[in-house]
Amino acid sequence: MEKFIDNLPAMDLMRSEKMTFVQLIIPVESAHRAISYLGELGLLQFRDLNADKSPFQRTFVNQVKRCAEMSRKLRFFRDQISKAGLLSSVHPVLQPDVELEELEIQLAEHEHELIEMNSNSDRLQHxxxxxxxxxxxxxxxxxxxxxxxxxxxxxxxxxxxxxxxxxxxxxxxxxxxxxxxxxxxxxxxxxxxxxxxxxxxxxxxxxxxxxxxxxxxxxxxxxxxxxxxxxxxxxxxxxxxxxxxxxxxxxxxxxxxxxxxxxxxxxxxxxxxxxxxxxTREVSSRLAELEATLDAGIRHRNKALTSVGFHLAKWMNMVRREKAVYDTLNMLNFDVTKKCLVGEGWCPIFAKTKIQEALQRATFDSNSQVGIIFHVMDAIESPPTYFRTNRFTMLQDIKKPILLFTLVLLFHFFCGDVWGLGSWNLLVAGALILIARESKLSAQKLGSFMEMLFGGRYVLLLMSLFSIYCGLIYNEFFSVPFHIFGGSAYKCRDTACSEAYTIGLIKYRDPYPFGVDPSWRGSRSELPFLNSLKMKMSILLGVAQMNLGILLSYFNARFFSSSIDIRYQFVPQVIFLNSLFGYLSLLIVIKWCTGSQADLYHVMIYMFLSPTDDLDHFVAFGSNRSSMDALSKTFYFEEASYGGTVRFQGRAYGMLGTSEMDLDVEPDSARQHHEEFNFSEVFVHQMIHSIEFVLGAVSNTASYLRLWALSLAHSELSTVFYEKVLLLAWGYDNFVIRLIGLAVFAFATAFILLMMETLSAFLHALRLHWVEYQNKFYYGDGYKFKPFSFASITEDED
The missing domain is CATH 3.30.70.2750 (Alpha-Beta Plaits)
Structure with missing residues (x-):
């Protein structure tokens, strides 16, 4: 098993990139160009070495003010272009063809000219x-x-x-x-x-x-x-x-x-x-002259605005980049000679070569006689997490979006039985439309609600497909069963029986091949049968997902080389969870396979109250003694907490260097945090963790029963809409009543089932995914990697 795992390919999607702490010593003459090249690369996150200084006390504050003033002028031009109803050309990717000083002069001239034209136009208009x-x-x-x-x-x-x-x-x-x-x-x-x-x-x-x-x-x-x-x-x-x-x-x-x-x-x-x-004649003549003068002034003004608008996007992009460069330069410190700037930051290990190449280009292009010094340093603080799509991260923790299918899997148990193959086809069509128009919609500025839908288009598609699949399992189409996989396995025993789904049914062939037998629909046993089915499925799904979460904690512990977490956390958790709820899941499967009439409530309760009693007709489930033995071992392992955790195992103290230059070590040394071991603190922490897991195992399993409760409630709601609205209206031989009933049914389907119930089911599924599942392996106590990048600059920073 170990050899198989070691031979697996590198899982870039599973874990964050390894980070390293670096220091830059940049000559002043090449500092601006070096920061610009690093901004284009977007792989280095700078530390603010001047955090104790206000923005007005920093070195390049005057340059930042100039950029802010130019941004104000550009916003003025943009507002004037928008007010005139003109369209500005979009060239955000083009490189600027003017220097910042030259652009500043041009913007001042354009602003003066435009203000004068506006003043004359306002006076004439008045x-x-x-x-x-x-x-x-x-x-x-x-x-x-x-x-x-x-x-x-x-x-x-x-x-x-x-x-x-x-x-x-x-x-x-x-x-x-x-x-x-x-x-x-x-x-x-x-x-x-x-x-x-x-x-x-x-x-x-x-x-x-x-x-x-x-x-x-x-x-x-x-x-x-x-x-x-x-x-x-x-x-x-x-x-x-x-x-x-x-x-x-x-x-x-x-x-x-x-x-x-x-x-x-x-x-x-x-x-x-x-x-x-x-x-009156004099006034009319004067009005005609003013109108002609105003038209000429508007044409001249629009011509000037069109000329500015052609370069507006490019100029705004240039000013944003320059302001970002000077803001980053303000995060650097001068050395003692005042001839070099010193910067520190984080970068992925794979990006070191790219960063060094960019710095060499900056030195060459700026004709500097002194090169830029780039070297790796040790850092006490925790590195950032390089996940582009992860907002709540921990360094090299398993990436939760890679297992996103578990979220939609829970969702379809909530909602698959509500609309089945019916209304969910509408949501599939809507999600496919958003995906098909992805390139067009991504370039537009959407509203808050539409932006939320567009951002979750793939989740909507997966939820719809999974719900359709679950609709096939529950055999419901707008709460109506269908015989897509053949007829029912039951038939009427007596030819005189009028209702083949209430009395006199006998089984005459193999079970229904896929999903629930349609004969259950409308029978007196429908509700008890579906209650039992969905409740047991909820337990099985919950236990399976919690075991998956514990299994992922094993991969985390193995990645960090923490045998302590494997022996004294992973193993006891697996034993405890499966000795109790894994055993319950096994009983459910055995009961389904054997057709036993045993009461699982009785079995589970008396396993604790009277573990030595004879189960009589429950003898098929007599393995509870071994489960109790495993349970006792669980408490032993859980409470015999070992004094050590994964984050500090194998880390040693090292001799401090005499200067910062002596701290150039291997990149992985940044992970070696030196903290004093405190037995009482670790013991209390592990004790709290053990009690929390034991209590959480019970409460988390109970939380999965919401799959059964909400699914059943939603199914009944769908049945009410179908029978009490649509069928009731269709029973009248009146076109108006039928039309009203159809409209009410469509409204209930679209707004209540497709919107309100979808949101409710999604929130419940998200809660199960975030709490009951992810608390087994996911910590999320890191912070996101935010490199200096021109690509991340938006219009909000103008």
């Missing part, structure tokens, strides 16, 4: 909006002024009565002089203010005017024909043109202040119709 409002006021207010001339004298008399009936205003409010306005108002003594206001404020505006003037005004309004842009807010709003007739200077002052408070724009409108027409 003038255009004001003239447009003036034109609308001229068109709408002219009608009010024409009709007011005929009512001038009665209105003046009414205003005079209102004015002099108020004692508070008798002294202060006086009529306008005759020479204030020419034309008809010379005779009436009335004045007016015309303007435009947002339609939503018109009612409150009128009330405020009425209260401020004590009713001594006439308010006329007319809505604009279309939405116009407000000159101040630059938003498209509905507006109303108003003309307020009043008498007195004090009333005019109040009205103008109210207009200013409500954001109303006032425009002078002459009473003479000829002057109105002349001003």
């Amino acid at each position: 003038s255009y909006n004001e003239l447009l409002e003036f034109k609308i006021v001229l068109q709408k207010a002219s009608g009010f002024l024409v009709s007011s001339n005929s009512r001038a004298v009665p209105e003046e008399r009414e205003l005079d009565e209102n004015v002099y009936s108020n004692d508070d205003y008798g002294d202060s409010v006086s009529l306008l002089e005759q020479d204030i306005r020419p034309g008809p108002s010379d005779q009436s003594g009335l004045s007016f203010v015309s303007g435009i206001i947002c339609k939503s404020k018109a009612l409150r505006f009128e009330r405020m005017l009425f209260r401020a003037t004590r009713g001594n005004m006439l308010f006329n309004q007319a809505s604009a024909d279309e939405q116009i842009m407000d000159p101040l807010s630059t938003e498209m709003v509905e507006k109303t043109v108003f003309v307020v007739f009043f008498s007195g200077l004090q009333a005019k002052t109040k009205i103008l202040k109210i207009c200013e408070a409500f954001g109303a724009n006032c425009y002078p409108v002459p009473e003479d119709i000829t002057k109105q027409r002349q001003i």
Whole structure:
């Protein structure tokens, strides 16, 4: 067995890469290029040697600020391009063709030009909006002024009565002089203010005017024909043109202040119709000129933005890379001569050659007279774990995603009997669509829900296929059995019996070849039979998976050369688990094969309460004595904890060097942590671990019974939807009722069974996989390997 295992190929997918701690001594003139080449390689994780310094106290803080300022300008260009509705070219993989200093000058010039164009455009647009409002006021207010001339004298008399009936205003409010306005108002003594206001404020505006003037005004309004842009807010709003007739200077002052408070724009409108027409023509001409000027400015601005957008992605990528380089350089320290930078970090052992080649290229390309020193060092801290797809890792622990099929295996026991071959075909189709469009969807920015589905597309496919397989085992298609593998093994004994699945059944041929016999469907024994079947299958599956987890712990202990963990942890755990629950699994299989009527509850309970009693008709299960012997050995092994653990076996103390240069040792020496042995601490730890495993073996096995409970509950739910909704509606000879029943059944299938129940079953399966299974072998107390890599830089770091 040992020879067979040793001859197995290297399992790169099973364990993380071996890591080594390295030190770099880089001349200043080649530091930038060296870090850039290492970023392209993406295989070295730097340590921050300046963790005690704030970001503003580091060496290259000015360069980082320059990159941040350039990022701000590039974001400004991107927002302007998006606002203009233009598309920027995507060239993220192209190498930059300009230096950082030259790019900084170009960005400053483009920003100054764009800001100036935006300022001119805003000023012209403001003038255009004001003239447009003036034109609308001229068109709408002219009608009010024409009709007011005929009512001038009665209105003046009414205003005079209102004015002099108020004692508070008798002294202060006086009529306008005759020479204030020419034309008809010379005779009436009335004045007016015309303007435009947002339609939503018109009612409150009128009330405020009425209260401020004590009713001594006439308010006329007319809505604009279309939405116009407000000159101040630059938003498209509905507006109303108003003309307020009043008498007195004090009333005019109040009205103008109210207009200013409500954001109303006032425009002078002459009473003479000829002057109105002349001003209207001048305004229209001015509007046409401004419109042409604005169009020319927009074309020029779009041309400049298009030119910037062609290089925008490349420039943003360059600035991100430069900022990342200087951030990494800030993690390095100067040596005592201030001529070299010293860096430390982790890298995989296989990457040492690639890193050295990249450093040699950097030395050659920068024309440096001094080479970069690269050597391996010893490290006390634990190395990172190099798993690209693993977020919770431990150094060289067995990689849990390699056994992901166990998760979907548990899932299909939850859900396979719910929809069987029916609704799960829909989920298979959905998963296949996501996989077929993988390249297209991966390049898009998806929403949170869609991104979650896309990330789990392969898991969805596997869960669907496994559930269809389990649907065949349970022989259910939307809770309906089918005879895909032939007829039932039972037939009616009496030709007069009307129900061949309730009474009078006899077995007349071999058992159903695959899955549950369809004759169980609808019988009085259906629920007890399926209860017993699913409960026993849950126990068998749980014990098998827990044994698999313990077996993986053996491979972990063997990999770390820990015979102590094998003898005093792996062996006792196997004996304990299988002497109790392995024995129970054996009884289940024997009962299935022999057709025994023995009560397994009685056997397991009295194995502990009365181990010496005669089992009588349970004699086929009389091997409990040997299991008790094994059980006693288990407690002996578990509690006789040996003072040592896997992580410290075979490690020795070594003489410390006189300097850091003397620490250049073999890569594996980084794993040799020197910690003082403490018997009481190790004993307590092992005792807690032993008690935890003994109690956990019982609770974990009981947790697997949720496979039976949820599977049965989901099956009943599916049956209710089929019989009480679909069949009940189909029993009516009414098209509308049938359509409603079909819609309710489809809704229940899609949203309750396919979505809610799928999520519930997945969470339960994940819990069994994470707790009951992985706690046997998986520790996950490491940290992820995060190398300095340009490929990992995202837009969020701008």
